[in-house]
Amino acid sequence: MDLHFGDAEPSADEREAVDALLGPPASTWEGAADRTGGDLRWARRGRRVAGRRDLLLPGLHALNDRVGWISEGGLGYLCRRLEVPPAEGYGVATFYGMFALTPRPATVAHVCTDLACAVAGAPREALQGAVCHPSPCLGLCERAPAALVVRAGEGGPESARTRGAGEAAGSGELRGSERSGGLGGSEESAAGTVAAVPPQTAAGAAAPADRHATAVVAPATPEAVDLAVRAPHAVADEPSAAAAVPQAGDPGLVLLRRIGTVDPASLDDYRAQGGYAALRRAFELGPAGVIREVTDSGLLGRGGAAFPTGRKWQATAARPEQPHYLVCNADESEPGTFKDRVLMEGDPYALIEAMTIAGYAIGAHRGYLYLRGEYPRALHRLRHALARCRTRGLLGEDVLGQGYAFDIEIRRGAGAYICGEETALFNSLEGHRGEPRSKPPFPVERGLFGKPTAPNNVETLVNVLPVLGMGASSYAALGTGSSTGTKLYCVSGTVRRPGVYELPFGATLDELLDLAGCERERLRAVLLGGAAGGFVRPDELDLPLTFEGTRAAGTALGSGVVLVLDESVPLPLVLLRIAEFFRDESCGQCVPCRVGTVRQEEALRRIAERAGSDPHGTADDITLLRDVGQAMRDASICGLGQTAWNAVESALDRLGAYA
Amino acid sequence: MTAVPLRPPRRLLEFTLDGEQTRAPEGATILDACRAAGKDIPTLCQGDTLTPKNACRTCVVEVEGARTLVPACARGAEAGMEIRTDTPRVRHSRKVVLELLASSVDLSTTPGVQDWLKEYGAEPARFGPDAATVNETPRVDNDLYVRDYDKCILCYKCVDACGEQWQNTFAIATAGRGFDARISTEFDAPLTDSACVYCGNCIEVCPTGALSFKTEFDMRADGSWDPSRQTETTTVCAYCGVGCNLTLHVQDNEIVKVSSPHDNPVTHGNLCVKGRFGYQHVQQGRR
Numbered sequence A: 001m002d003l004h005f006g007d008a009e010p011s012a013d014e015r016e017a018v019d020a021l022l023g024p025p026a027s028t029w030e031g032a033a034d035r036t037g038g039d040l041r042w043a044r045r046g047r048r049v050a051g052r053r054d055l056l057l058p059g060l061h062a063l064n065d066r067v068g069w070i071s072e073g074g075l076g077y078l079c080r081r082l083e084v085p086p087a088e089g090y091g092v093a094t095f096y097g098m099f100a101l102t103p104r105p106a107t108v109a110h111v112c113t114d115l116a117c118a119v120a121g122a123p124r125e126a127l128q129g130a131v132c133h134p135s136p137c138l139g140l141c142e143r144a145p146a147a148l149v150v151r152a153g154e155g156g157p158e159s160a161r162t163r164g165a166g167e168a169a170g171s172g173e174l175r176g177s178e179r180s181g182g183l184g185g186s187e188e189s190a191a192g193t194v195a196a197v198p199p200q201t202a203a204g205a206a207a208p209a210d211r212h213a214t215a216v217v218a219p220a221t222p223e224a225v226d227l228a229v230r231a232p233h234a235v236a237d238e239p240s241a242a243a244a245v246p247q248a249g250d251p252g253l254v255l256l257r258r259i260g261t262v263d264p265a266s267l268d269d270y271r272a273q274g275g276y277a278a279l280r281r282a283f284e285l286g287p288a289g290v291i292r293e294v295t296d297s298g299l300l301g302r303g304g305a306a307f308p309t310g311r312k313w314q315a316t317a318a319r320p321e322q323p324h325y326l327v328c329n330a331d332e333s334e335p336g337t338f339k340d341r342v343l344m345e346g347d348p349y350a351l352i353e354a355m356t357i358a359g360y361a362i363g364a365h366r367g368y369l370y371l372r373g374e375y376p377r378a379l380h381r382l383r384h385a386l387a388r389c390r391t392r393g394l395l396g397e398d399v400l401g402q403g404y405a406f407d408i409e410i411r412r413g414a415g416a417y418i419c420g421e422e423t424a425l426f427n428s429l430e431g432h433r434g435e436p437r438s439k440p441p442f443p444v445e446r447g448l449f450g451k452p453t454a455p456n457n458v459e460t461l462v463n464v465l466p467v468l469g470m471g472a473s474s475y476a477a478l479g480t481g482s483s484t485g486t487k488l489y490c491v492s493g494t495v496r497r498p499g500v501y502e503l504p505f506g507a508t509l510d511e512l513l514d515l516a517g518c519e520r521e522r523l524r525a526v527l528l529g530g531a532a533g534g535f536v537r538p539d540e541l542d543l544p545l546t547f548e549g550t551r552a553a554g555t556a557l558g559s560g561v562v563l564v565l566d567e568s569v570p571l572p573l574v575l576l577r578i579a580e581f582f583r584d585e586s587c588g589q590c591v592p593c594r595v596g597t598v599r600q601e602e603a604l605r606r607i608a609e610r611a612g613s614d615p616h617g618t619a620d621d622i623t624l625l626r627d628v629g630q631a632m633r634d635a636s637i638c639g640l641g642q643t644a645w646n647a648v649e650s651a652l653d654r655l656g657a658y659a
Numbered sequence B: 001m002t003a004v005p006l007r008p009p010r011r012l013l014e015f016t017l018d019g020e021q022t023r024a025p026e027g028a029t030i031l032d033a034c035r036a037a038g039k040d041i042p043t044l045c046q047g048d049t050l051t052p053k054n055a056c057r058t059c060v061v062e063v064e065g066a067r068t069l070v071p072a073c074a075r076g077a078e079a080g081m082e083i084r085t086d087t088p089r090v091r092h093s094r095k096v097v098l099e100l101l102a103s104s105v106d107l108s109t110t111p112g113v114q115d116w117l118k119e120y121g122a123e124p125a126r127f128g129p130d131a132a133t134v135n136e137t138p139r140v141d142n143d144l145y146v147r148d149y150d151k152c153i154l155c156y157k158c159v160d161a162c163g164e165q166w167q168n169t170f171a172i173a174t175a176g177r178g179f180d181a182r183i184s185t186e187f188d189a190p191l192t193d194s195a196c197v198y199c200g201n202c203i204e205v206c207p208t209g210a211l212s213f214k215t216e217f218d219m220r221a222d223g224s225w226d227p228s229r230q231t232e233t234t235t236v237c238a239y240c241g242v243g244c245n246l247t248l249h250v251q252d253n254e255i256v257k258v259s260s261p262h263d264n265p266v267t268h269g270n271l272c273v274k275g276r277f278g279y280q281h282v283q284q285g286r287r
């Protein structure tokens, strides 16, 4: 490979941002600015970070965090350091919604335009001194409408993980997190709530206006967004994660039981409330014993596919190839889903403990946590928690003195729903475009870096704690015979108490809507399972919420989205928004999805614009939708294309849309 | 003497293909088995010298027990499989995929596709006059070849040929996402500013004519391109000692393009700039 780099030079800021992540370059061959005598005599290449293509995405983040966009010089420098062909670097950078490859102001307001927020009326107009970037669902639906303001500058998340040659990737993170860990043990209790990601220590720091900052604004009134854009550092008072859990404090809760009662920053508090008992139990049981418990518990994956977790772990553990990897899928981007965010923000140590148990069971020594890019508070809390666990021997070379080595690295997504698909996630993490791979081979055989990998959703993993805590048989007694345990639901839309709810499997939709305060008189439909799910009519609310029950009823639980629509919401616009979402989020790899999602959106737009004036035209468009939908379902590579027509189909067949 | 490596005989797998008991050696794809059985399966992104990318989905077939259709080009045949290549479900997907392609890109120079459109009853016009198209203008940024992405079906073959599968130059990659995805150099720079070494191996594998010799592009533009008046002669490249095979396409005593046989066991259709474009040197001043 003979790489060719253009003439564009990085700016000092860009160079610094990349070097903060990768360490300084060793020679001009690697991109150093000053040539030494030695460089004239020997071609010394980037031994330290070459071959670390997986650092491409963190590097792109570093540039974007620092400057607000990715320039030719910046990208060229990053690619030179990592020995990635610039055309491929460009291909990767252009894949993600959060990056810009042309200049833009340092402050960007990502304004959610998705279902729940559109229902609540998100502001879309341009803002003073910032760009407004329409964004798919930001996962803040309980406080819709939502916006995320990001100001580029020094001290962004990637700069906090300087990492050099032989240094284990994880330990870099330790240092960074300790720096920001200066906020002490009790960030939440101190101020009641914690706000936007607090700026890191002030030592020699630039003025706040030049520092990287993020601010979550929800509900995003025009005034609140305007304020956040002007001073994202000053935005305070994001409510505690418990505010998203109307049931908080209910003793019947299993997965959510600590949310709102535990201090998410305090490891001691976590341990005082039962934390790390499950890991001790795991060490007693041994890896095979853990897998047996998880299998016997009947735990099914909560990421959408409902695959038996025990079987996945067994298959990964049994592979002879080494190393094995654990991947926690925290990319949560299905419109209307925010349960994983609430778990990570409200009880971060629980996820870390659960990942440690999973890693132990499958024989992995490294876990990756692929976190949705738009979740700054979860990032901050998890980093802080990881650092605490390392200093206290709960992660690292010798976990709990049991001779088991395990560490976790967080990787940030960058605005691509498709990267939640497990094989696309692997590609993204490896520094390639987030395009799904074809299966077989399955992740348990060849996953991350081509090695046996168990990818699991956040909620799935957190379930392992009660499985070990109460034992498989007690756990399996919860819920129904084939859907065991409890399930988290993300209720949004026209209800009085939107938020994350936990109910044992088998509860009906009716019961859930009662809890959330839904007025039945005005109810038009419930979208179950998200954009890839299906609609339920007001006369079908006795539907039991189980994997098998929803499947039998022709819908899906999916990731637990329950979007409630009343009569004030025009259905054609909801369908159009769903179609837009799939069009925007298709990776573009295969024809049925790449072009089919466009044709689907065009047809729905025509129908919506006609507003009933040309029934023949509409009938033709419905035929077209069915034809394209069938081909997308049958012939697409991955679940995105295969389900892109589900909601529209169910609106036609169950709600009689356009009839 | 050439050494013929001894391989253990390959196991034969038995399965049914459209109801007929069929056998294929282990490692064969469903497409291999179909072709051996004389079945015509439409393919666009599959390349005889490349790893299947299974992106176009025109080759889909039905396999008993699979939830979705499977791409014949990429899926290995397995013992006991029941494969159907011509069910209504298969025909429906192929028809729609062809319609989606034909309504969004210019397939006028894609060999075979007009017949398939007819065979499957595809009506690309039914998406209406306002259906979005790829809408690109040809990139003419060097004297040797033209990239007309208005014809590109995003089969990834050029990227794979330029990158790790053959050329190892990595001058081009897919950029953007979804319907906006395009084959591109970094920041869409002209080829002359990119890593391109003009080996033309991307042209060799392009199934649509999106990549073509400048000679062909110009002749098509002035109406003089006429394959029926062309002859093909395969010879050995004289530039260096490697001895690559060149196939010279000659029209009216002029070399109009150069390809290379894909079944050459060493070069598999790949050349360097001298073999691919050196003829311009031979016949300088043609235009």
Ligand SMILES: Cc1cc2nc3c(=O)[nH]c(=O)nc-3n(C[C@H](O)[C@H](O)[C@H](O)COP(=O)(O)O)c2cc1C
Pocket: A300, A301, A302, A303, A304, A305, A306, A307, A309, A329, A330, A331, A332, A333, A334, A417, A418, A419, A420, A421, A422, A423, A455, A456, A457, A458, A460, A461, A638, A639, A640
């Ligand atoms: C388009 C698409 C998006 C997905 N997004 C997510 C996601 O955000 N989070 C998640 O856990 N799983 C997601 N999945 C499912 C994953 O591919 C995978 O099945 C899951 O992470 C496995 O974990 P589980 O067994 O714990 O459910 C997605 C799948 C598809 C097809």
Ligand code: SF4
Pocket: A418, A435, A436, A585, A586, A587, A588, A589, A590, A591, A593, A594, A636, A637, A638, A639, A640, A641, A642
């Ligand atoms: S179905 Fe869509 S998202 Fe999935 S691989 Fe195909 S184009 Fe990409």
Ligand code: SF4
Pocket: B161, B162, B167, B169, B170, B171, B172, B195, B196, B197, B198, B199, B200, B201, B202, B203
């Ligand atoms: S001519 Fe060769 S180097 Fe240039 S883009 Fe094509 S394959 Fe790559």
Ligand code: SF4
Pocket: B151, B152, B153, B154, B155, B156, B157, B158, B159, B183, B202, B205, B206, B207, B208, B209, B210, B211
């Ligand atoms: S230019 Fe040709 S080879 Fe490259 S992706 Fe497009 S159609 Fe395929």
Ligand code: FES
Pocket: B042, B043, B044, B045, B046, B053, B054, B055, B056, B057, B058, B059, B060, B071, B072, B073, B074
């Ligand atoms: S030829 Fe098989 S998917 Fe394109």
